[in-house]
Amino acid sequence: MHKPALLQRILATLEHDVEVLRRAAQTAYETATAEENIAENKYDTLGLEASYLATGQARRTAEIRQALLTYQQLVLRDYDPARGIQVGCLVTLEDEDGQQRRLFIGPEGAGLKIGEGDALVTVITPRAPLGQQLMGKKVDDEVSLVVNGVAQVQYIIDVA
Structure with missing residues (x-):
């Protein structure tokens, strides 16, 4: 999408x-x-x-x-690798098992899910822990979150 x-x-x-x-x-x-x-x-x-x-x-x-x-009022801009991930970016993450998920970094509306199946996109904001980590990152960078005491590492494989 x-x-x-x-x-x-x-x-x-x-x-x-x-x-x-x-x-x-x-x-x-x-x-x-x-x-x-x-x-x-x-x-x-x-x-x-x-x-x-x-x-x-x-x-x-x-x-x-x-x-x-x-x-x-949101103005969508093309991804600029020099600035890294910003609000308005569509990010694809992949975990160590090859599972992918797509996130849209939005200014509001955290948790909103658009589409379904492989086309599912979840809206997160820069205020969320994952959103905070993604800001400024680039393709091939990794992010890590601790969920229920287990570290989950995900890799940024695409940004639009």
């Missing part, structure tokens, strides 16, 4: 997520403010719980909207 197509898929996914969360927050708000959900005693907490849910969903919607705005 090329970076412009990947960026469009990220934007579409974030737009969809914003809409789904907006509708969910609206439903929770309507439940929280419905007259039939006014508490009749101290144990009647449906309205209060719906209010908490609406607040959390509204916050998450705002976070995704911010990520969407950030991606809309």
Whole structure:
């Protein structure tokens, strides 16, 4: 998957997520403010719980909207070996067993997965431990993370 197509898929996914969360927050708000959900005693907490849910969903919607705005302003550049890996790079890593995975270094939206199978790309940010290690690295460099007490070494085999 090329970076412009990947960026469009990220934007579409974030737009969809914003809409789904907006509708969910609206439903929770309507439940929280419905007259039939006014508490009749101290144990009647449906309205209060719906209010908490609406607040959390509204916050998450705002976070995704911010990520969407950030991606809309993202300028994709070609990989420059002199600068190494930067935000906007599409990186392919390979572990010692030959397993490959593709990562997009994004400004936001960590954990977002785009595509499936061999075309799966995971979004990470420079704030993540792996993202921190990748910044400035080049093809043929290696990164190492300790997961559950085991060091995992991966090699950068391609950067776009």
